[in-house]
Structure formats: C-alpha cells, structure tokens
Amino acid sequence: MIHLIRGFKDILPEEVALWQRIEAAARDLFERFGYGEIRIPIMEKTKLFARSIGEDTDIVEKEMYTFADRKGDLLTLRPEATASVVRAYIQHKLHAVDPAQKFYLIGPMFRRERPQKGRYRQFYQIDVEAFGIAAPHIDVQMIFMLHNLFNTLGVGDTQAQVNSLGCPACRPGYRQALTAFLDQVASQLCEDCLRRKDRNPLRVLDCKSPQCQQAVADAPAIVDHLCPACREHFDTVTRTLKTLKVPFELNKRLVRGLDYYTRTAFEMQTTALGAQSAVAGGGRYDGLVKALGGPDTPAIGFAIGFDRLAEIVGQLQQPPTSGPSLFIAALGPQAQQAAFEWLSRLGAGGMAVEMDYADRSLKAQMKRADRLNACHVLIVGAAELEKGAAVLRNMATKTQQDIPLDGLVKELETLIK
Numbered sequence: 001m002i003h004l005i006r007g008f009k010d011i012l013p014e015e016v017a018l019w020q021r022i023e024a025a026a027r028d029l030f031e032r033f034g035y036g037e038i039r040i041p042i043m044e045k046t047k048l049f050a051r052s053i054g055e056d057t058d059i060v061e062k063e064m065y066t067f068a069d070r071k072g073d074l075l076t077l078r079p080e081a082t083a084s085v086v087r088a089y090i091q092h093k094l095h096a097v098d099p100a101q102k103f104y105l106i107g108p109m110f111r112r113e114r115p116q117k118g119r120y121r122q123f124y125q126i127d128v129e130a131f132g133i134a135a136p137h138i139d140v141q142m143i144f145m146l147h148n149l150f151n152t153l154g155v156g157d158t159q160a161q162v163n164s165l166g167c168p169a170c171r172p173g174y175r176q177a178l179t180a181f182l183d184q185v186a187s188q189l190c191e192d193c194l195r196r197k198d199r200n201p202l203r204v205l206d207c208k209s210p211q212c213q214q215a216v217a218d219a220p221a222i223v224d225h226l227c228p229a230c231r232e233h234f235d236t237v238t239r240t241l242k243t244l245k246v247p248f249e250l251n252k253r254l255v256r257g258l259d260y261y262t263r264t265a266f267e268m269q270t271t272a273l274g275a276q277s278a279v280a281g282g283g284r285y286d287g288l289v290k291a292l293g294g295p296d297t298p299a300i301g302f303a304i305g306f307d308r309l310a311e312i313v314g315q316l317q318q319p320p321t322s323g324p325s326l327f328i329a330a331l332g333p334q335a336q337q338a339a340f341e342w343l344s345r346l347g348a349g350g351m352a353v354e355m356d357y358a359d360r361s362l363k364a365q366m367k368r369a370d371r372l373n374a375c376h377v378l379i380v381g382a383a384e385l386e387k388g389a390a391v392l393r394n395m396a397t398k399t400q401q402d403i404p405l406d407g408l409v410k411e412l413e414t415l416i417k
C-alpha cells in the first residue's frame with residue numbers, strides 16, 4: 001500500500017464541513033470590507049521567493065520544495081502567498097487602474113519543515129493583502145478583521161501582539177544599537193544566531209532557542225528607536241485598536257527579519273493547542289513592491305494558519321450538521337430504477353437527496369437514513385409501485401403520507417423545503 005507523503009495530510013469530508021464553515025466566514029468578512037478573491041498558481045520561479053522572502057531566511061535556506069523542470073528552469077512550490085500576489089499586482093499593472101487594491105486568497109502552501117503537531121509540509125493559509133494604502137487605518141483593519149473572524153468562529157482566547165519595525169530612516173540606527181548589544185552576549189548565542197548577528201541581527205530576537213531568548217531578554221527594543229513619523233503611525237494604530245476594543249499587547253520581540261518589512265508587525269497567539277503558538281501573522285511591507293520591480297507602493301498583509309485554526313475551531317462544540325432533506329428507500333430493481341431517476345431530478349432541482357444503491361432490506365436502509373440524519377424518507381417497493389403511490393415519512397414527527405407516483409417529483413418539491 002502506498003501511503004501519503006510525510007508531513008502531508010488528507011482532509012476527509014467530515015472535517016471539510018468545518019473547513020468550509022471557516023472559509024465561508026472568512027470570505028464573507030473580507031468581502032464586506034472590500035477585499036476581492038485572487039487565485040494565483042501554486043508554483044513560481046524560485047527566484048521570486050528567494051528575492052522576496054530573502055536568501056537568509058529558514059524558508060529559503062532549507063524549507064522550499066524546489067526542483068528543476070524538464071528544461072532545467074528552477075521552480076518552487078509556494079511556501080507563502082505574498083510574493084505571488086505582489087508579482088501579480090505588478091505584472092498585471094493593477095496599480096495603474098488604482099494603486100489601492102485589496103485581495104484575499106485561500107490555498108495550500110509548502111514548506112519542508114520537521115513535521116510535528118500543528119506543523120505540516122503542505123498546509124493551508126488564508127491570506128489577505130492590501131496595496132497602495134499608507135494610512136495606519138489599514139493596519140488596524142487587518143488586526144480588526146482577524147479579531148472579528150476569530151470571534152465569529154467562537155475562538156475567544158486569541159491575543160493580538162503588535163510591534164513596529166520602523167522604516168529605512170530609523171532602522172539602521174536601531175540595528176547598530178542591537179548589533180553592539182549582541183556583540184556583548186555573543187558567547188551565549190546559538191550557532192545560527194552568531195551568523196544572523198552580522199547579516200540580519202533582528203532575526204536573533206525571534207530565535208526559538210531558550211538560550212538565545214534569555215541572552216536577548218534585555219536587548220534594546222526597536223519601538224524605543226522609532227523616528228517621529230513611525231512613532232506617530234504606531235501610536236495611531238494602538239490608539240485606534242483601543243477605540244475599537246480590540247485586545248492586544250505590545251511584543252517588543254516580534255520581528256520580521258527583512259529590510260522591506262516596515263512599521264506594524266503583528267501576530268495572533270493562542271494557547272488553545274497546548275503550547276503557545278501563532279495562528280496568524282502579518283505586517284507592513286512598504287518596500288517589497290518596489291524591490292520586485294513595481295512602483296513604490298505601501299502594502300500590508302497577513303496569513304492565517306488554516307490547519308491550526310481548524311483544529312482550534314474543531315475543539316469547540318460544533319453546530320449539528322443537517323442531513324439530506326430526503327432519503328429514498330427503494331426495494332427491488334424496478335423501484336431502484338425509479339428512485340434513481342427521482343433522485344437525479346430532485347438533486348438537479350436543488351434538493352439534498354440520497355438513496356441506498358445496494359438495494360438492501362428496508363430495515364438496513366432506514367438505519368442508514370437515520371445515521372445520515374435525513375429529514376424525510378420516501379419508501380417505495382413492489383407494492384407501492386403497484387398501488388401507484390409511495391410512502392413519505394417525516395423522520396421528526398414520525399408521520400406518514402402517500403404520494404402518488406404520478407407527478408411525484410413536483411409534489412415532493414412542494415412538500416419538502
């Protein structure tokens with residue numbers, strides 16, 4: 001037997017119902033706020049990700065599914081969505097119509113990480129991106145939508161963490177102060193961080209190693225080094241979050257290690273899955289559109305870890321799933337044939353309808369109708385065919401009535417809503 005690839009998973013129909021509910025809530029919310037769905041390929045040229053995510057990140061260094069195609073072109077299964085959305089924004093000159101454009105997308109991402117609980121090699125993200133809006137209000141809108149979505153889904157115990165990463169005006173000064181600090185604690189840093197210290201010192205701040213976390217506990221914080229414009233932007237973000245009653249806390253360690261990440265960075269943290277983990281993360285990336293060859297365009301976005309969110313929502317009490325409106329219990333080949341024709345016509349007309357294709361005993365078929373939680377069962381066997389009327393049973397009230405076979409589909413459509 002051939003099993004699926006390690007770190008990949010199947011999502012079976014029962015679980016898909018939950019995923020669809022989450023997806024519907026997300027679509028509904030984003031569309032109310034003017035975000036349109038964009039669909040992008042799951043594969044891009046490797047250099048798009050190398051350039052946008054950064055050569056010096058874990059993703060690009062060790063986690064991408066990259067291969068040469070038959071002509072030798074290097075291609076990569078997307079590890080995240082932002083790079084492709086930016087590429088599409090530039091390639092289709094969407095900025096020419098109106099630089100302010102808002103998108104969302106839902107789909108699989110691929111990273112060759114070590115598989116563990118809540119961490120997969122094919123996982124799903126709900127991704128939101130907004131271009132061309134420099135105002136801090138859009139930063140608030142991102143966090144507000146996350147908060148609102150989680151509340152709608154009944155997930156109460158998530159907490160937004162926010163930070164500001166400054167901009168090209170104030171970051172270099174901070175970087176210097178941080179590097180000077182890291183030089184002092186160099187002997188306590190892990191091997192990776194020793195390398196990061198000189199190339200990308202901000203990334204040392206979010207190293208997962210407890211030893212490094214302890215070493216940087218007293219490191220200077222970027223929010224204390226913001227230029228006046230970044231300070232004002234961040235103050236407006238936090239003030240407006242308070243006005244809108246979105247709970248958040250300042251996390252001075254929250255960073256994104258790349259130069260084009262600017263100003264607001266945020267994460268939604270939860271303890272619902274045991275250890276504290278991030279269920280969504282995002283931030284401003286005012287420098288990326290230009291870095292990828294487009295016009296100078298402010299931008300911001302976030303990605304929700306769909307698998308983690310589904311797991312959290314799955315732990316909550318679920319609303320009962322409704323079964324088919326009608327189950328047709330047909331006995332004997334002639335009744336089965338008639339039942340299949342009715343089922344096809346009723347299904348095409350909009351009714352949720354099911355039957356037993358194996359022509360089993362009435363008892364077995366009623367049992368199945370019960371298990372599926374069917375609202376009505378139509379019973380038809382040789383006797384009913386002869387009589388010219390089938391029996392319709394309401395499973396909730398247990399009442400039965402005869403339905404003439406002549407004009408049966410129409411009659412059922414008026415009786416069963």
Ligand code: AMP
Pocket residue numbers: 080111113118119120121123124125278279280281282303304305306307308
């Ligand atoms: P990132 O794109 O790394 O900022 O991740 C955004 C969110 O996607 C995270 O907060 C996680 O919830 C989720 N995520 C990232 N990597 C994985 C993975 N390998 N498996 C499952 N979820 C993931």
